[in-house]
Amino acid sequence: MNENKPQIDKGKIPGMFRKDALLLVIFAVFMWVMLLFVLFQALTVTDAALARVLLIVVALLCGGSLSVAMFQVLFHLHNHKEHIYTEDLENLAISKQQ
Numbered sequence: 405m406n407e408n409k410p411q412i413d414k415g416k417i418p419g420m421f422r423k424d425a426l427l428l429v430i431f432a433v434f435m436w437v438m439l440l441f442v443l444f445q446a447l448t449v450t451d452a453a454l455a456r457v458l459l460i461v462v463a464l465l466c467g468g469s470l471s472v473a474m475f476q477v478l479f480h481l482h483n484h485k486e487h488i489y490t491e492d493l494e495n496l497a498i499s500k501q502q
Contacts (some may be wrong), residue, residue, distance in 0.1 A: 409494065410494060410497035410498055410501060411497070412490065412493040412494055412497055413493070414486075414490065414493070416489070416493060417485055417486065417489040417490070417493075420485075420489045420492065420493075421481060421482065421485045421489065424481055425478055425481070425482075428474050428475075428477060428478050431474065432470075432471055432474050432475075435467065435470055435471075436467055436471075439463055439466065439467045440463075442463075443459060443460065443463040446459050447459060447460075
């Protein structure tokens with residue numbers, strides 16, 4: 405069964421992980437920039453203290469939960485990178501053979 409498996413270069417795994425980690429960090433930064441931009445625009449709409457507090461709390465909850473989720477993905481990729489990226493490399497090698 406294993407004789408049909410393509411030869412892969414596992415030396416590519418750290419680079420693949422770095423690229424994915426960089427994309428996650430860039431996405432997290434972009435998400436916070438957009439969220440804060442929208443929050444500051446929304447805060448100019450009302451002078452009511454309760455509404456402003458509610459807007460801030462909702463923005464922090466949304467941004468915080470999305471950030472935690474992205475870092476969980478990053479930790480999952482880090483802890484299982486051999487399996488995840490080996491499978492990716494195998495599939496890439498198979499697609500190149502066809």
